[in-house]
Structure formats: C-alpha cells, structure tokens
Amino acid sequence: MALKIMHWDIGGCEGCSVSMLRSIPMLPEGTEVKTMYTCDNIQEIQGGDLVFISGAVCMDDGESVETLKMLREQTTIVVAFGSCAAFGGITRFSRGGQEPYPHHRSFSPINRVIRVDYSLPGCPPPPQTIRSFIVSYEKNDENRLSLFRKLSSIKKLSGFDLLDEVVLTGLCIGCGACEISCPTNAIRLIDKVPTLITERCIRCGTCYVRCPRATKILVSGGRRE
DSSP, X not given: OOOEEEEEESSSOSHHHHHHHHHGGGSOTTOEEEETTTSSSGGGGTTOSEEEEESOEETTOHHHHHHHHHHHHHOSEEEEESHHHHHOGGGGGOOSOOTTOTTOOOEXXXXXXXXXXXXXXXXXXXXXXXXXXXXXXXXXXXXXXXXXXXXXXXXXXXXXHHIIIIITTXXXXXXXXXXXXXXXXXXXXXXXXXXXXXXXXOOOOHHHHHOHHHHHHHHHTOOOO
C-alpha cells in the first residue's frame, strides 16, 4: 500500500520545503505527498502515514507550539525534517528584536515540544536522503533506520561536537566526509585533520551525522546529551 506523506513548515528558510518538492519525482511509485503549499489549510495535512515537520519551533509562539502538538496527536509517525527541526540549527543564534515579532527569541528543535520518531538533518536534507529514508521505511529496514531513529532523541549536534567527540579524541580517520557535507564550508581538512572555522558553523549537525566514526558513536549509544 502506497504511503501518504504530509509536510508542514513551522518557520524556516524554505530550503527544506524546496527539497521536499524536488524529491517527489524520486519517491516510490504511488507515494502521495501533500505539503502546506498544495493544501488550503492544515486540516488537509492530517491523516497521513508520516508527517515531515521543518523549521525550529519558537517557544514564544503559542500557535506554533499548539500546531506541533496537534500534528503529533493526529499522525502515526513524526519526522523532524532538516537541521532546524532536528537540532535547532542556525535559529539557535536568534536573540529577538526582529520585526515584526521582536519578542520571538527562543527557538528549539521540535523534540523539545513533542515526541519525534525520526530525524533527517541537513541544511537542507537532499532529495536523495528523503528517498532513501522513505524506501527504508517501506521495507522496514531497521539497520538503515536506526540512525534516523537515534537522532530523534538528540537535541543538539554541530561541528563543535564533532571536534570534541571525534577529532580531539583521536577517532578521526581523515576521510573528509565532514568537509564535503558542510553547507557553509566551515570545516576544512588540513593534513587530513578537520579544522572548524567557528564563525561559519551554523550548528546544522550535518558533519557529525555524515562522519562514520560519529555515526558509530550514535548508533551504539555511546553519546550522552
């Protein structure tokens, strides 16, 4: 039976939304995708098998908080889609004072408000990652899903965590996966050792998730919040 996938954005740069739309032609035949851009209201999003939620949640915005809770109640599987939804991402740098809502200053990953089943980080996650996740979900491939499931319980990841837990501990193998995956070129390999340009790190966590050593730490349960 074909999956029904819903997507709702609670406030982001729209990069994740574009990636979702681009993934549609790649998804298994028969997969139905509804997004907030193809529906008149949020009620049409309800009733799907999976709901992908993008954007960090503003803890000062009661409407966003209630929307999250409603989506959780009415959907079987919730996926934090993109690094803002998964870890807070660049929104963690928000300090308020911006018009038209100068009181909005506290942004968090959505798992601080609701239970999340899977997280797909990335800034944004590429369409190929979406397809890979959907195919693995349909096949109930727990081996491939285990990382996405583990990420759902983590509230922060960044290049700083990669350096602390992989590079400085001597676990890095110099493969370059972190450098290739960084969307802001914040990580550079110098003599096969990753170096972080701290001013460029947007806390998307993509480098950590793409690192084979860090992934092993996550899946084995060796990392603590």
